[in-house]
Amino acid sequence: MSIHNEDQSSKLFQSQTHILNQTFGFINSMCLKCAIDLCIPDVIHKYGKPMPLSQLIASLPIHPSKTCFISRLMQILVQSGFFSQHNVTDYNQEVSYVLTDASILLLKDHPFRMTCLLQVILDPVMFNPWFQFSTWFTNDDPTPFYTQNEMTLWDYASREPKFNHLFNDAMTNDTRLISSVVIEKCKGVFEGLESLVDVGGGTGTLAKAIANSFPHLNCIVFDLPHVVHDLQGTDNIKYVGGDMFETIPSADSIMFKTVMHNWNDEECLKILKRCKEAIENKDKGKVIIIDTVIGNVKGDSESEQTKLYYDMEMMVLVTGKQRNEKDWAKLFFSAGFNHYKITQVLGFKSLIEVYP
Numbered sequence: 601m602s603i604h605n606e607d608q609s610s611k612l613f614q615s616q617t618h619i620l621n622q623t624f625g626f627i628n629s630m631c632l633k634c635a636i637d638l639c640i641p642d643v644i645h646k647y648g649k650p651m652p653l654s655q656l657i658a659s660l661p662i663h664p665s666k667t668c669f670i671s672r673l674m675q676i677l678v679q680s681g682f683f684s685q686h687n688v689t690d691y692n693q694e695v696s697y698v699l700t701d702a703s704i705l706l707l708k709d710h711p712f713r714m715t716c717l718l719q720v721i722l723d724p725v726m727f728n729p730w731f732q733f734s735t736w737f738t739n740d741d742p743t744p745f746y747t748q749n750e751m752t753l754w755d756y757a758s759r760e761p762k763f764n765h766l767f768n769d770a771m772t773n774d775t776r777l778i779s780s781v782v783i784e785k786c787k788g789v790f791e792g793l794e795s796l797v798d799v800g801g802g803t804g805t806l807a808k809a810i811a812n813s814f815p816h817l818n819c820i821v822f823d824l825p826h827v828v829h830d831l832q833g834t835d836n837i838k839y840v841g842g843d844m845f846e847t848i849p850s851a852d853s854i855m856f857k858t859v860m861h862n863w864n865d866e867e868c869l870k871i872l873k874r875c876k877e878a879i880e881n882k883d884k885g886k887v888i889i890i891d892t893v894i895g896n897v898k899g900d901s902e903s904e905q906t907k908l909y910y911d912m913e914m915m916v917l918v919t920g921k922q923r924n925e926k927d928w929a930k931l932f933f934s935a936g937f938n939h940y941k942i943t944q945v946l947g948f949k950s951l952i953e954v955y956p
């Protein structure tokens with residue numbers, strides 16, 4: 601095939617570059633993981649001022665034969681916005697690095713750090729199922745994760761304590777930020793309630809924050825037995841192990857934070873019907889859902905991309921999906937609920953109150 605003009609060849613080169621950039625996308629994730637494994641954000645933070653490359657190299661736990669590769673790793677991390685580069689004009693022209701808003705959330709001691717979430721998303725247990733994606737389209741397995749492991753993510757976590765801890769820590773990372781915003785912005789949601797069950801509440805990060813702010817509220821953290829079996833409750837927090845498809849403890853309010861997104865419509869309908877049975881006081885009782893509502897805020901293009909990635913992650917690992925308001929409303933009314941109210945909490949996450 602011959603190329604006839606400038607325009608044609610330039611379009612071909614652009615397409616080739618586009619394909620290569622999309623294919624090499626994993627390099628951004630892997631360089632970020634490498635930087636965290638080597639504690640680069642913490643080392644630069646501890647230095648307290650722009651850190652010259654030679655100082656950075658000297659502070660990292662690397663083999664002397666690898667020192668010459670750090671500047672190349674830093675180059676891509678600067679390009680992807682995790683560090684910014686100061687070109688110092690001293691005699692040896694050495695570059696220095698500082699943190700950016702994004703890398704501040706990668707610091708070990710930051711209360712809203714995202715490192716555990718990132719590590720679990722890139723862990724081989726959650727990453728390898730992607731290699732089964734196309735195979736899964738040709739079989740009747742529930743998820744690519746199932747094709748890879750012959751069991752669900754939840755069964756895998758119950759059998760592998762190391763993965764269970766990694767997963768629960770990752771969810772805790774995400775919940776810390778949301779908890780503080782929910783308690784600040786949505787205080788009214790919890791006022792007047794006497795009891796609350798956090799279903800799929802993990803290790804209880806959100807329930808603990810709510811129980812601290814509302815000491816008269818009796819909270820139950822309900823999750824699979826392998827998640828809660830060794831956790832100690834307090835005066836107003838009790839841990840209960842069980843399966844939400846079988847039974848949900850009774851209370852005024854039943855809460856789900858990033859749980860519904862793990863399940864398909866049929867499964868969510870079953871859970872919501874269980875909630876209707878479990879709500880003790882039908883007058884003031886409600887279901888509280890903290891989850892994504894797609895399309896309720898016009899996001900920037902980066903947020904739009906995140907929602908699509910997140911939806912794919914649910915398809916590959918669990919049977920769930922991200923939902924728009926119409927999808928949520930259909931679920932609530934099909935399960936026999938009467939009305940609902942959506943409050944936008946943070947980014948594309950919302951708090952939905954659903955009334956019987």
Ligand SMILES: C[S@@+](CC[C@H](N)C(=O)[O-])C[C@H]1O[C@@H](n2cnc3c(N)ncnc32)[C@H](O)[C@@H]1O
Pocket residue numbers: 754771772775799800801802803805822823824827842843844845856857858859862
């Ligand atoms: C995505 S995590 C969310 C954890 C917590 N709500 C948070 O946001 O930090 C989903 C939780 O649902 C729990 N889960 C899965 N299947 C369950 C079931 N059948 N019954 C109760 N909990 C379940 C998992 O163990 C996990 O802790």
Ligand SMILES: O=c1cc(-c2ccc(O)cc2)oc2c(O)c(O)ccc12
Pocket residue numbers: 721774858862910913917918
């Ligand atoms: O891989 C994930 C990521 C999440 C996730 C991402 C961002 C957030 O703000 C919250 C949660 O949640 C997941 C999840 O619930 C799951 O069951 C499997 C994987 C992931």
